[in-house]
Amino acid sequence: MTINETQDELIEDFALFDDWESKYEYIIDMGKQLAPLPEEFKTEENIIKGCQSRVWLHAETDGENVNFEADSDAIIVKGLVSMLVKVLSGHTAEQIAQADLYFMERIGLHQHLAQTRSNGLASMVKQMKTYGLAYQSLNS
Amino acid sequence: MQYQARENMISETYTIPQLDMGQIRSDFPILDQIVNGKPLVYFDNAATTQKPRQVIEALAGYYERTNANIHRGIHHLAEKATAEFEASRRRIQNFINARLPEEVIFTYGTTDGINLVAQSYGRTFLQEGDEIIISTMEHHSNIVPWQMLCEEKGCVLRIIPINDAGELLMDEYEKMLSEKTKFVSVVHVSNALGTINPVAEIIKKAHEVGAKVLIDGAQATSHIDIDVQALDCDFYAFSLHKLYGPTGMGVLYGKEAILNAMPPYRGGGEMIKEVTFEKTTYNELPYKFEAGTPNIADVVAAKTAINYVENLGKEAIADYEHHLLRYATEALSSIEGLKIVGTAKEKVSVISFLMDGIHHQDIGVLLDQQGIAIRTGHHCTQPLMHRFGIPGTSRASFAVYNTTEEIDHLVAGLLKVKKMLG
Ligand SMILES: Cc1ncc(COP(=O)(O)O)c(C=O)c1O
Numbered sequence: 185m186t187i188n189e190t191q192d193e194l195i196e197d198f199a200l201f202d203d204w205e206s207k208y209e210y211i212i213d214m215g216k217q218l219a220p221l222p223e224e225f226k227t228e229e230n231i232i233k234g235c236q237s238r239v240w241l242h243a244e245t246d247g248e249n250v251n252f253e254a255d256s257d258a259i260i261v262k263g264l265v266s267m268l269v270k271v272l273s274g275h276t277a278e279q280i281a282q283a284d285l286y287f288m289e290r291i292g293l294h295q296h297l298a299q300t301r302s303n304g305l306a307s308m309v310k311q312m313k314t315y316g317l318a319y320q321s322l323n324s
Numbered sequence: 325m326q327y328q329a330r331e332n333m334i335s336e337t338y339t340i341p342q343l344d345m346g347q348i349r350s351d352f353p354i355l356d357q358i359v360n361g362k363p364l365v366y367f368d369n370a371a372t373t374q375k376p377r378q379v380i381e382a383l384a385g386y387y388e389r390t391n392a393n394i395h396r397g398i399h400h401l402a403e404k405a406t407a408e409f410e411a412s413r414r415r416i417q418n419f420i421n422a423r424l425p426e427e428v429i430f431t432y433g434t435t436d437g438i439n440l441v442a443q444s445y446g447r448t449f450l451q452e453g454d455e456i457i458i459s460t461m462e463h464h465s466n467i468v469p470w471q472m473l474c475e476e477k478g479c480v481l482r483i484i485p486i487n488d489a490g491e492l493l494m495d496e497y498e499k500m501l502s503e504k505t506k507f508v509s510v511v512h513v514s515n516a517l518g519t520i521n522p523v524a525e526i527i528k529k530a531h532e533v534g535a536k537v538l539i540d541g542a543q544a545t546s547h548i549d550i551d552v553q554a555l556d557c558d559f560y561a562f563s564l565h566k567l568y569g570p571t572g573m574g575v576l577y578g579k580e581a582i583l584n585a586m587p588p589y590r591g592g593g594e595m596i597k598e599v600t601f602e603k604t605t606y607n608e609l610p611y612k613f614e615a616g617t618p619n620i621a622d623v624v625a626a627k628t629a630i631n632y633v634e635n636l637g638k639e640a641i642a643d644y645e646h647h648l649l650r651y652a653t654e655a656l657s658s659i660e661g662l663k664i665v666g667t668a669k670e671k672v673s674v675i676s677f678l679m680d681g682i683h684h685q686d687i688g689v690l691l692d693q694q695g696i697a698i699r700t701g702h703h704c705t706q707p708l709m710h711r712f713g714i715p716g717t718s719r720a721s722f723a724v725y726n727t728t729e730e731i732d733h734l735v736a737g738l739l740k741v742k743k744m745l746g
Contacts, residue, residue, distance in 0.1 A: 204360065204361075204693045205740075205744065208689075208690060208744065212745065236684065236685045236688075236700060236701040236702075236715075237683060237685045257683055257715075258683035258685040258686050259683060259686050259745060260685070260686050260689050261685065
């Protein structure tokens with residue numbers, strides 16, 4: 185699936201919910217299901233500090249695609265993180281660097297991205313794209 | 325009614341203070357709105373209080389009928405604006421019972437006032453090896469300016485420890501005091517815990533060793549009657565936006581003799597007597613510390629906020645908020661797995677809490693979905709959070725316009741959070 189196909193699928197999933205509880209329960213569930221990041225990757229280097237919650241982001245490349253693993257100490261952020269990983273992981277550095285992430289806005293979760301200082305999510309997106317760019321320049 | 329049921333649950337009996345809540349709530353237009361489909365419950369009052377219609381109208385009225393630059397114009401509007409600006413100074417002088425109007429210096433807020441003292445008094449009168457005492461429960465605004473001063477001057481920062489209830493260990497404080505102590509800067513009411521500190525005693529003890537004292541009153545002025553002469557503090561800093569007044573303005577009170585001995589710390593217009601390229605002479609108090617065009621409109625509207633508070637009555641407000649505090653403490657404690665952080669005997673209407681296994685940010689997000697605004701995080705008191713070994717808390721803080729019904733909503737909201745995350 186392309187980045188946009190995954191985004192569209194998420195938008196469709198969320199269209200089924202008609203109240204905030206089911207929407208957030210779904211996010212919480214995704215957070216719970218996200219495989220925990222191995223402790224060895226929960227390093228100071230991989231941490232993206234928000235004012236309130238922390239996000240860890242680990243990236244690896246097999247030469248072609250970039251894979252992300254991530255974690256957070258707050259469960260809703262972790263759910264959102266898992267969506268970002270799902271959307272961006274497994275694509276080429278170039279695709280990641282150029283991705284237009286529209287799904288958060290369409291799902292009505294953009295306020296979480298706007299809360300730069302409190303949850304580190306916006307910085308995480310930036311960091312994922314930076315990895316994309318970095319690997320892209322390594323490849324070329 | 326659930327409200328009634330809870331009302332009866334309060335174990336000790338006491339008379340519930342009577343305020344005209346219908347009137348008070350209608351004075352605050354912002355409260356009457358729907359947030360995320362629910363009626364707004366605003367419990368983030370320690371961050372900033374909402375403004376009554378009277379203050380909003382005073383602000384608009386100033387721009388509609390009075391606006392001019394002050395102190396230098398000779399025309400009608402300039403005189404009117406100057407008169408209103410100076411009337412606010414006297415109103416605030418009276419509110420905190422300062423001896424003189426010129427002991428009231430207008431600032432941008434508490435932070436600005438503390439920086440003024442650290443930069444002007446501190447850099448002039450403190451020297452290498454001098455000790456500055458603050459406490460574990462300070463807001464970053466009352467830590468960082470002193471750290472900057474210590475770095476520059478080689479002073480030593482000492483920290484009063486606290487007990488598990490969130491009360492200062494006064495014995496430890498007394499042991500710290502010596503002839504080396506030159507300055508004590510302590511918070512009157514903790515924004516993260518609600519603790520009311522025994523500042524009168526702190527000031528007295530500091531004066532016995534010849535130290536000067538600043539009190540950070542940011543969280544105190546809306547809850548407690550302030551009498552700077554009775555306290556005998558040397559400086560008292562607060563922000564109007566936490567006192568039902570406008571943002572971007574605050575007050576630094578200082579004793580006249582000390583302020584007179586201090587050099588100005590910002591240069592510019594308004595603060596000078598005469599400027600030549602060879603030498604500039606400074607204006608008198610309070611203008612010496614008010615360089616540039618001040619925040620005239622907000623200063624003018626500030627007196628309306630003070631009038632509002634005094635018309636309700638400081639004591640009536642304190643009694644009512646105390647009622648809210650008792651009610652909320654009891655109601656929140658009934659939630660299994662909820663632990664209140666900050667259980668001092670003397671407290672204002674602020675409750676910080678933790679919920680077992682639930683991150684405070686998740687609590688904040690899910691309450692927001694239910695129209696309930698609380699604060700989560702470290703509350704700009706990271707060293708205090710370290711003391712408790714926690715990254716942060718959830719904090720509900722109550723103002724005079726809040727009700728026990730809203731507290732019931734909070735409790736229901738938290739039960740829902742627990743259910744969703746359990
Ligand atoms: C105890 C305390 N001190 C200082 C401040 C800083 O106030 P301001 O941001 O208005 O300067 C605050 C505000 O949160 C506070 O609660």
